[in-house]
Amino acid sequence: MVAPLSAWPWENLGVFKYLLYGPLAAKVLYSWIYEDSIKDLWCLHILVICALRGLIHQLWNSYSTTLFLTRNRRIKQEGVDFKQIDREWDWDNFLILHALLAYMACLIFPSLDDLPLWNPKGFITLLFLHVTVSEPLYYWAHRYFHEGYLFTHYHSLHHSSSVTHPYTAGHATFLEHLILCVVIGIPMAGSITMGYGSTSMVYGYVSAFDFLRCLGHSNVEVVPHEVFNKLPFLKYFLYTPTYHSLHHTEMGTNFCLFMPLFDAMGNTLNRNSWHLHKKISSDSGTKNGRVPDFVFLAHGVDLTSSMHAPFVFRSFASVPFSTRIFLLPLLPVAFLVMLIMWAWSKTFLISFYNLRGHLHQTWVVPRFGFQYFLPFAMEGINKRIEEAILRADRIGVKVISLAALNKNEALNGGGTLFVEKHPDLKVRVVHGNTLTAAVILNEIPKDVEEVFLTGATSKLGRAIALYLCRRRVRVLMLTLSTERFQKIQREAPADCQNYLVQVTKYQAAQNCKTWIVGKWITPRQQSWAPSGTHFHQFVVPPILAFRRDCTYGDLAAMRLPDDVEGLGSCEYTMERGVVHACHAGGVVHQLEGWTHHEVGAIDVDRIDIVWKAALKHGLRPVSSM
Template structure:
């Protein structure tokens, strides 16, 4: 890449960001208005259909991106094992800019080119000439301007020949998108019988594995879409056939560690790695334009509700370990519906048994999949399957360790929120360490008092007003309770979900998580609301159990050694998150 990019490096509308599609708005509005108000004999259907055609191209490309990411995460028929990182996602966020450019060119052609408007719906000679003219196009030698110049030859030629039609133009663009996406999808899916039935087809249509060699070997397989010219000029890679056959027979990858998570909000489907790559590469935040997609969101909710089953959402590599993230197609709200409990547990159990049958070493339960009220932090599955081969991990010990090690030096803290297994362990460790723990509710105070020894019990204090500036908070923290905190309070969550930030004069830590080391590969998406290359404690715990070969479960009432797992996390390259400002010790 050039150190000083030229004037044609950036797209003209780059600075518009998410609003870049407004450059098409005047043309689309004018086209629609003209079609609606003009007489039937004067309406230009071809001009009117330009914008819907552009939308169909966006949808077509997005489907290929999602399918490609899903298939490469599973591993079957994968061609190249090269990792994708955030840098690549950032470079490719403008993948739809070429669609915007094509839209502008189509509108200009419709307006200024003779025979470029009022196109008929179908002409047989237009289709034939488009196919014949396309065979002269080889791999583009420059960037998008040259790319469009080359691939516009069949369309411009039929315009000047006065036989272009709507179908020939739309069909040609769909074909270009189909072949371009197929060549870069990184999984082989063209069946062998197709070439056996019609042998000449191997010269007329490339395969994903064929084109992948152009990107890995660089000096072979130049032809785009049609290998014919590579055969003619002797530039076909000798390994093309063997790579094709090996990719076709490649089996689904068996991971060492599986992290089992679930969908959170209706919009979260777009933030998955198999959703919108740009959204997945950023912490989960609601976007205004996703509201415009509510019909698609509603449809996806109905599909997951009725036909949903666990799917592979992500693939990573940690040293010698193969990692996968599986997702239960259920939303947060469903986990709090009692009538959904059996269905959710059945899906979790199915995922656990599937992992065990495949030979997975460790399965970590993420988010609400380990909810105590749902399955007793996974203990339900151990009772049903005592001989389970895969080790279940809820990550509680590492979550406790992270919270304890993120507390600035202090003599007192406030503990507020649902008294989970993690909360009780944190309170016990602090009281035994001589730190005074303030609770704000009598029932919570009594429960904790019964857990600690008499010697440490004097460090538990019941108080309606929390004067300490360190608050350890979990689920159930209310806005009124946050108001009781002094100015400058540091809120440290021990819950799986972040608390609502109601105080602008206070600081909020992340939910228990750590920075990942560089040897965690193929990381191009954020885990829910966490920043880039930050991983939740519950997910890290599964990796550590596999790395250290701890042949034991950690779920139900079981807790792993807090110091031991904290030390293991640091030795394996994970690092604590730091807050911007630490409050003054009390």
């Protein structure tokens, strides 16, 4: 049975919970449209304050997850995983609660509309009441919530988040936030009752309260230890992210709201607080962070997908990418950021996860899909990729895997350019196409006798054609280049060469129900496929699912093992825990400890080897799920 006041009254409403702001918005709109001035001005203030509080949490989320800025300041190195994100999905419930209670206060005390904009006495009174009432009240209430029944049924939810995050600050039960309302409300109510209240006081106090709560839960140390060296007394009046993180690991200590003074008075101050804070703060300026074993070098696809990064919207990044209407107004901002990233020309770390003790990171080249097809941009793109490879080599990365366009044949020969230019590289450069080919080939039923292949002379097309002809499968290779076709045909065993057939028109496949698409095809071209055709594909972007009487495969991908830790974002349109096959190919390369580069043409003899290695390490084909 659920404990009283532990569940939120609107927890089953989903996104419709935001309709609870409706009465406030309706009053403001009615006054604005039908009256000379906005009556019940505090309805507008409440909505603005809620939006401001949400923005404070969002900005702290962006900062704490901007790994390329904060990785050396992180307190706990683990990432926030999908389970924690789901638990904290409704972190903003408390904003609705506070808005409704504030609205009730406005109805009870209509004189609030007469508050002045500024009154310095109000800030002094507010500070006094906060220190003498709110801080000790929160301290003792927090300690009680760590005892027996209260902890089990109420406070354990907050501590279920193993890695603190700004959204963790709002993740608590209904009862806890009712008490937090009292903690926040007493200083403001007291100051207003004494006649010293002001609008700026309310805005300032609520904003500062949320700012400090997010700071403590940010998991990023931002307070320099030199401040406490010069002003030792200050460490008792301002907590730090390190200080609060210790409360989540050693729960019998550091209970204060913002002032460690009360922990010192209550004999609950963690002895390691200042030592750990000094260590993390001192190390933040160094580059001695943990070196990843594997790096996946990704790139942007388009402007809307650039907002799928964890440091933009965490919840959006935790589900497969799709274009959402709420993103459209943000496109100008994304375009501006794109220009800044293009000018900055630095590779960014955006996510990481741990797999069986190996740290895997995703770096992003600040280039978008369309830029890869601009002739004047190719040199600059290769320079950025080369810099990323050299940086990985310099810090001791074992394997770096190139995402789709970063290994484009026309751009750098599938990574060959960098290996030939830097023959002494210690880091292994991997395009991952061997596993991509293996995934596609293992999706094709064993009893298939004929396939139609577009993009037939590409790296993947060549490997797929040669592999299938060895299996005595007839491959209709769509290409206008007889020379390139014959070159591939000569690579096949003599007794298998007749299974490779050059075709120049889509009409040749009108009786073939297995299409392998490696070059984008239009709906008109798809119309030549017979009913019941399945379209396997390795083309970026994926082809349009035009035919209702046919089925379409996804891009080649694999599901990571279940023991992966810290994974909290989806890779583009992939499901949770699923990565593109070229990414997975690099993972396998690193886990196996292979010492060769995987660049240029695919070694057909290694397709089965790589496939078996992937399965051995717990990676699974998505199609079998």
